[in-house]
Amino acid sequence: MPVDRFLLIGGEDVPAADGRTTEDRNPHNGHLLARVAAAGPQDVKRAVDAASQAFPIWSSAPPAQRRKVLAQAGDLLEARATEAATLMAGETGGTLAWSMFNVGLAAAMLREAAALTTLPVGEVLAGDNPDALSLAVRQPAGVVAAFAPWNAPLILGTRAIAAPLAAGNTVVVKASEDAPLACALFLADVLRDAGLPPGALNVITNDPADAAPVAQALIADPRVRRVNFTGSTTVGRIIGELAARHLTPAVLELGGKNAVLVLDDADLEYAVDAVAFGAYLNSGQICMSADRVLVDRSLAAEFAARLADKAKALPSGDPADPRTVIGPLINPAAAGRVAALVDDAAAGGAHVLSGGGTPTGSHYPATVLSAVTAGMRIHTEEIFGPVCTVLSVDGDDEAVAVANDSPYGLTAGVLTRDLSRGLGVARRLRTGIAHVNDQSVDDDPTAPFGGVGASGYGRFGGRAGLEAFTDLRWITLQQRPKKFPF
Structure with missing residues (x-):
């Protein structure tokens, strides 16, 4: 009632x-x-x-x-x-x-x-x-x-x-x-x-x-x-x-247009799990959600394929079902906006590796895109939905440059087996928050957040x-x- x-x-x-x-x-x-x-x-x-x-x-x-x-x-x-x-x-x-x-x-x-x-x-x-x-x-x-x-x-x-x-x-x-x-x-x-x-x-x-x-x-x-x-x-x-x-x-x-940087020495299985969590928790409706995954070119194809397979397998539907990972967006208009971003990218040549399509009411599937270019809206706009884009980069310097090429600067993740290397990369990112060997979504009441x-x-x-x-x-x-x- x-x-x-x-x-x-x-x-x-x-x-x-x-x-x-x-x-x-x-x-x-x-x-x-x-x-x-x-x-x-x-x-x-x-x-x-x-x-x-x-x-x-x-x-x-x-x-x-x-x-x-x-x-x-x-x-x-x-x-x-x-x-x-x-x-x-x-x-x-x-x-x-x-x-x-x-x-x-x-x-x-x-x-x-x-x-x-x-x-x-x-x-x-x-x-x-x-x-x-x-x-x-x-x-x-x-x-x-x-x-x-x-x-x-x-x-x-x-x-x-x-x-x-x-x-x-x-x-x-x-x-x-x-x-x-x-x-x-x-x-x-x-x-x-x-x-x-x-x-x-x-x-x-x-x-x-x-x-x-x-x-x-x-x-x-x-x-x-x-x-x-x-x-x-x-x-x-x-x-x-x-x-x-x-x-x-x-x-x-x-808002945020948050990046997770997957360096060439990253554990691929761990990276896929971490990014999936950062991108799809609460159907991507978190200011810290991982919109962009910047993957070293040597790992990018395999990473994207594995992430797409994981996204396809995530249970979706009724949020009251304890097995559900991908629930609805806040309203049909929000789902329609996310779908429009994906459709615009696909029309411009991006590859939809999983998800996409037309929303069902407020529901939209976990989606992975590759071959996204700088001219697409989804490359620059905050998605705020269960979608992430995988971009190939050549080395740490390009990864940092692409991550910083945004008016936003909330949070980021750096995935690497070398914590010293990860710290060096994290210190170069223009964000208020950065997590080494973790994805972009985290919070702690004792930490300065912004x-x-x-x-x-x-x-x-x-x-x-x-x-x-x-x-x-x-x-x-x-x-x-x-x-x-x-």
């Missing part, structure tokens, strides 16, 4: 001011999962009001209290793992294995955020004035506007709010229209049950048609002092421009994430009276 969910403002579940709702549907079968409140700009103001009123209380709460709430939230999320994973799978079409992975990593992120609450918040500076104590002090910034995406909703919804809350900020999160329950409302329920005070976290849901005015109203509010957004580069540019217009610092984690170029700026994770949501202030204590020249 579909459920009805309201906005969360000031600790209360409330309808939109005008009473409107919007539908949340399962992408696999189209069934209605929920009717959620469709907020407008007036609701945004109500949410920021609540966050602003809660800020003095939450920001002054002892670190031990913030730590207790966040740690308890991690435990509660883990205890509700089956419920959370089932909800996420129903909203996004993710497989149960992927959804359970989301639960585990999100719980770890909450526990890491709990640990961040008791990190040192400043340092004593070695100033030139012997009569003054000079301090660099980090303080919570204020109200944070967070934008949570749909593709890994438990992970990325948690990442949008955990570090800001740990630092003592209050948050208004605008949920993705495609997964409002998993990326925001369910997590808010968990944190509320863990003891988070009313107003510290507020959730806005909206109809897709209202996304722009809702985002504009949220970012334009002068009480919002930080913005964080995870999503496409196209929308991220808009968010970044809005934030810059109001001189509000932003953390943007955007990209360069069109993949965004700023970092989530670890100390870097805490610093992103605090203001660094210089404070001096003059211990003896100064003598002034006039």
Whole structure:
């Protein structure tokens, strides 16, 4: 049975001011999962009001209290793992294995955020004035506007709010229209049950048609002092421009055109398995997915044939079936866009070694392309679907040059038996993240996560994430009276 969910403002579940709702549907079968409140700009103001009123209380709460709430939230999320994973799978079409992975990593992120609450918040500076104590002090910034995406909703919804809350900020999160329950409302329920005070976290849901005015109203509010957004580069540019217009610092984690480099000494079987995981996990709907595989020419033909065979054998269909690897994309339009990229490449001479064809609703098969050239859209555009391209390169230098020939710069993998060689290659890649002897998809709550170029700026994770949501202030204590020249 579909459920009805309201906005969360000031600790209360409330309808939109005008009473409107919007539908949340399962992408696999189209069934209605929920009717959620469709907020407008007036609701945004109500949410920021609540966050602003809660800020003095939450920001002054002892670190031990913030730590207790966040740690308890991690435990509660883990205890509700089956419920959370089932909800996420129903909203996004993710497989149960992927959804359970989301639960585990999100719980770890909450526990890491709990640990961040008791990190040192400043340092004593070695100033030139012997009569003054000079301090660099980090303080919570204020109200944070967070934008949570749909593709890994438990992970990325948690990442949008955990570090800001740990630092003592209050948050208004605008949920993705495609997964409002998993990326925001369910997590808010968990944190509320863990003891988070009313107003510290507020959730806005909206109809897709209202996304722009809702985002504009949220970012334009002068009480919002930080913005964080995870999503496409196209929308991220808009968010970044809005934030810059109001001189509000932003953390943007955007798209990727990620490469896995298979060097001439790589273990071929391991490389095929690694690339298949990086390309097809969550049907390729991950910002870190392996779009491009740059294979040394001596291995390329065999690698491509083996990868195509593996792709053909991956079970696809109902994401509720535990054997399924390739589930649906988020909606039929997304599947149609991926198919159009493949069809365009095939028309230009690319070889479809596996997959391809016409989508069935939101479903599209695991696909491998070779003979892709630089003029094809699929060579430069983020695919965000279960497709990867295999490109032949001559040696490490060309592999690095092709990998770096992209406006994106999120993550990469380097596959080689020689870790020293791999490290040397990884250091030459223009990405925020690189993994040696691994593929491109990885995350760790203790690590700085983010990209360069069109993949965004700023970092989530670890100390870097805490610093992103605090203001660094210089404070001096003059211990003896100064003598002034006039």
